[in-house]
Amino acid sequence: MVSEDVYQEGSEEMKRLRDLGERELINWIVKRLDECDGATLPPGDDASDMLFKGRLLMSCDMLAASTDIPPGMRIEDVGFKAITSATSDIAAKGGRPLAYLISLMLPPDMPFEDFQGLWRGFEEAARLYGGKIVGGDINSGKEIVIDVTCLGEAERTFSRLGARPGDILATTGEFGAQAAGLHAFISGLGDDPISSKVAKKFSRPIARVEEALELTKIPAITSSIDSSDGLAESLHELAEFNDVGFIVDNPPVSEDARAYAEKFGVDLFDLVFYGGEEYELILTIKPRFLDEAIKSLERIGGRLFIIGRVVEGGDIMARWRGEWVDLERRGYQHFI
């Protein structure tokens, strides 16, 4: 359970980070670090190294307890999600992860058991995506801050730039369940089955690495963006970057989000378009390669959701319950 208050409680005998100190903590971590191909530097050295030839991708993603971790979220899931989040940026550009660097700021009162759980989450996700955890940095501070850098490789990249009117608009998954999950955490809706289901989807999102790699094999994708800021915001970014608009005539509504919205009186439209927290790819596709793209994802057990098309002008219109709605820009912004 993640909450600063929790760290004030607990038994006196509970081992906390302040009881270990930085050196012991680093020793614990270094034993668990991996080495990249051709590494000459031992784990725990000032930097990590690898032999590499090709196109290198790099991204980082920072997560802070006060804005990104709802009360009650399991600490393993926080670790899993931090790795997923950085990985998703690499996947959205057509890459596969190679290495992770993890910088941590942690409160000295954090129980060591929680730290171990956090690290288990990192390892589980890294294993899933095929990247190695090779290094990082550790600091004490007032709240939990996790910054994951992901290095990846790609043969062909998917840029944000390249969408053209006439292209098909598609996603690799449905939207709304993760936002419903966040709502469930914040509302503390207990162990209702649909709440548990969406809470799990929020806690354990999967980055679309396999799907992206499969799609790089065909010249179908004209632009791509990770959807973690929410469907509407990501579409606005794509529209602005490419100076185009979108018609979303078939919104990718998650059935779990629908069930949750109905049961708890939450606005489904907001969950789907403005919730965020999904790690799907939003893609524009050349029409003549669409069939091939659909089949290529089916081959690996994935699915392409055709949600609309690229149009001229900057407007983004969505069909919702039979009516056309202007998808205004109001995704979550930090600092405001």
Added chain:
Amino acid sequence: MVSEDVYQEGSEEMKRLRDLGERELINWIVKRLDECDGATLPPGDDASDMLFKGRLLMSCDMLAASTDIPPGMRIEDVGFKAITSATSDIAAKGGRPLAYLISLMLPPDMPFEDFQGLWRGFEEAARLYGGKIVGGDINSGKEIVIDVTCLGEAERTFSRLGARPGDILATTGEFGAQAAGLHAFISGLGDDPISSKVAKKFSRPIARVEEALELTKIPAITSSIDSSDGLAESLHELAEFNDVGFIVDNPPVSEDARAYAEKFGVDLFDLVFYGGEEYELILTIKPRFLDEAIKSLERIGGRLFIIGRVVEGGDIMARWRGEWVDLERRGYQHFI
């Protein structure tokens, strides 16, 4: 001036990060981002990319206001130092920086002017070291947290592992002035000339990139470590890693540190061995290549300080004012 309290004051008209919001801030940053060689992704995309062939180095270094930024430190210098710190890890391994990713957590009350100053510091340092700022992430939070990932390249790396009894122990600079500078900031010693001098050394340390690159040209270095945790702590890490000890018969005492210590009654021994904040290389060198190593640094205007030698056993003994002192391990540790 960096202090959370300052952000509560200031004129009402002062533009703060909350007045801009994340989107406007990102737009401001994206205009200033560089591209790496062979990049296909535009600045501001989900990830950055480059074509690369060879040995890639990677490290990250996180800095938090509450532990790393003394009151009164200029915000430009905070930015400069954050880049220097990540660069120093790459330099210590024999590499030169190629690209930086910067993840930021910033309080919404931070004046935009301060943010611009911070970024100027990043840019100034990146330019000095020859790396490009290519991407990052930005978040709001309770305090300033800066995590810099540095990617570099090396032909031959300097590992922590490799020191052998009989090797010469050397550094690329003197110690104590930076710690004196930190002391000056914390004590608020005003504009005494020596205080100002050491405060500047603390605020604007230089990573030893040129020196490291020059030294990779000769097969002289058996092990290397960045000294930012303090001379004694770094020697202990090197000793532990290599299962050796050190005799430090000629400690690299900064004259500025000596002057400061005398004037303000601070312990010079502590400043030199336990202060930290220097970004020097601590090196072990094969005796027969020592002359060549000295000359190679002189050629580029640097200097090698011969401070002792590697010995068997795990002890680290230093000669201080004519007496031999056991250099115990007590460097600063987070969490304690």
